[in-house]
Amino acid sequence: MSFWLFVVKEFKSMARDPKMLIAMIVIPLILMFIVYGFIGQATIQQIQQAIKESxxxxxxxxxxxxxxxxxxxxxxxxxxxxxxxxxxxxxxxxxxxxxxxxxxxxxxxxxxxxxxxxxxxxxxxxxxxxxxxxxxxxxxxxxxxxxxxxxxxxxxxxxxxxxxxxxxxxxxxxxxxxxxxxxxxxxEDPQMFFGIITMGSLFIPLIILLLLLFAAQLVATGIAIEKEEKMFETLLSLPISRMSVIGAKLFVSFMISIVYMIIYSLALFQLLLGRIFEVMIPVEQVSGYNIMVAYAMPSEVIPYMLANIIGLALFMVSIALLLSLFAEDVRTAQAIIGNIIGPSVILVYLPMFIDVSSHSVKTILSLIPIANTVFLPKLALLQDSISLILASISNIIYGIFVFIIIRRIVNSETIFTLKLFRRKKTPT
CATH class of the missing domain: 3.40.1710.10 (abc type-2 transporter like domain)
Incomplete structure (x- = not known):
């Protein structure tokens, strides 16, 4: 009997807490309809376009x-x-x-x-x-x-x-x-070429999403724990530059995120996709398909990809750091992370369904953060150098812009009063 009393208590507690209500129920429901609606409509358009063109x-x-x-x-x-x-x-x-x-x-x-x-x-x-x-x-x-x-x-x-x-x-x-x-x-083999492109379109977004989730949780949860233990305010009150404290957190999170992404990427492509290709493709043909993709992909794309990935890590860590300044506890931090990761699902799978033959579409997609990272290999295959440059530097510019906002907040006294939700004090 006591178990069910606590169950009712938890439901009431969640219903009273706007952070949990919005993060756990409202936002996921809205995102579910948006994501499924987008994927459904995009798939229908792809089928109609394929029928028309064929x-x-x-x-x-x-x-x-x-x-x-x-x-x-x-x-x-x-x-x-x-x-x-x-x-x-x-x-x-x-x-x-x-x-x-x-x-x-x-x-x-x-x-x-x-x-x-x-x-x-x-x-x-x-x-x-x-x-x-x-x-x-x-x-x-x-x-x-x-x-x-x-x-x-x-x-x-x-x-x-x-x-x-x-x-x-x-x-x-x-x-x-x-x-x-x-x-x-x-x-030479367009069917297998599209198979590789499709597989990349499915798995590369997973790497990006995990990078976003890991980086955001690392920063937001770390600062939230320090706020709960009153360490964050103490650090900012010390006679040292506040940006030294924030910058150190940003740098460590950035480096860990990059290392994590590299390790996960290697594990995904070597252990998972490598075994899938071994089953799908005869061993004697694997080198041929590697040559085919390498032939289609320009060699100069690597610097663009590195710049884009570094910019994405900087941008997402900066966003997570900015939002974590509003979180007064771990619970709020987790709610914030859930709300920013959800819309990222749409952005990472956006290039899979959009026709990129138009120059204006390529330019717009190359400027959208997160989406341009997934989109960059396609830009390289299409050999659009202008869009490649835009995609490689735009994330870095966004990251620097967010960092400037963080600096202005940290150097002001509002950093001690920032809260996402303010509960009304009950009269005594």
Whole structure:
């Protein structure tokens, strides 16, 4: 019986405490609807965009014979918008893709119809333009290959009737050699390339979120404990510079956060993702995929990434330090951390769903803290140097700006009176 009395007491205590009520119930509910609504709407838009873009294809017919014409007619009968490319510059696929308003280009080689007529294996070269680096764009590669598979089935019945042979003798006569085109570079296996991009889009945000959570808790809880024990006010009252005290806390938290992030990143990529790739990809192909990503990713991206990560750590530790000045106890500190980590979920997964082919979108995303850290590898792949510079220095600027605010608060007497909530004193 006494157990249930204490249960009721805890519920009443939580309901009376605005910090716990807002942090544990109100904010999570609001964030849940916002996050799920955002992900749902973004997913719908990605599907709609993929359907729209895969409905327009271009065909470069070098063969110009019976079965190449049949392939073009087949695509038209599927309800696709087919754009015929007329050019003599067949070798420069990059310039052709830049001229056409289509994501998919089929190149039918010379001898295509001859091989089919003689029941010989032949292939169509498929090129997919990679611009937005979203989940939806990755599905276009699969759809482009599916059109070839459907044509194979159609061709199966046609050849079986024409030649009077069983269907199994002409099954899969047309294959597809699919490549991606990213910033004038040819990606040999775009499907696996998008698999790596998608996996990175899922796991890199986890590293960022853990960095934010660890850094924020480290600073806020540490200061809250000192405030509970009345040590914080004592330290600030000593005949030394207050910024020396705050700066030391900021520096230690910053260094620990960086070390923690590096260790966690290595553990995640080596122990977890490394084992996943061992199962998914044959050992002899792993080096090939590493070369593919390295080929697509410019070597000069490393300084930009380091500057961005250092700036993010500085910014988040400064934010946590600023907010911790309002926390008078550990309970309040935990409530504050919960409220600032929640919205970060939206920011870290934002680049996964947004089409980044537009220059204005890239510029805006490169200026959004937290989101630009996740977004930076995509900027490197797209080789947008201006957005890369903005993404690498913006977090540092934000961190310095927050630090200036902290300095002004610490050097004033308001630091001793700052509180997030002030309870009304009950009359005696």
């Amino acid at each position: 409905g327009i294809v271009a065909v470069l017919d070098i063969d110009k014979d019976v079965y190449s014409s049949m392939f073009i007619s087949f695509l038209n009968n599927l309800g696709l918008i087919v754009k015929i490319v007329e050019t003599n510059d067949v070798a420069n696929i990059s310039s052709i893709m830049n001229r056409i308003d289509a994501k998919v280009l089929y190149v039918i080689p010379r001898g295509f119809s001859f091989n089919i007529s003689n029941s010989l294996q032949t292939s169509i070269s498929t090129y997919v333009k990679i611009e937005s680096l979203t989940i939806g764009e990755g599905s276009i590669v699969e759809v482009a290959n599916r059109y070839i598979s459907l044509f194979n089935r159609f061709l199966l019945t046609v050849l079986a009737k024409e030649k009077g042979v069983p269907e199994q003798f002409v099954a899969g006569i047309v294959s597809s050699s699919t490549r991606g085109l990213l910033a004038s570079k040819i990606i």
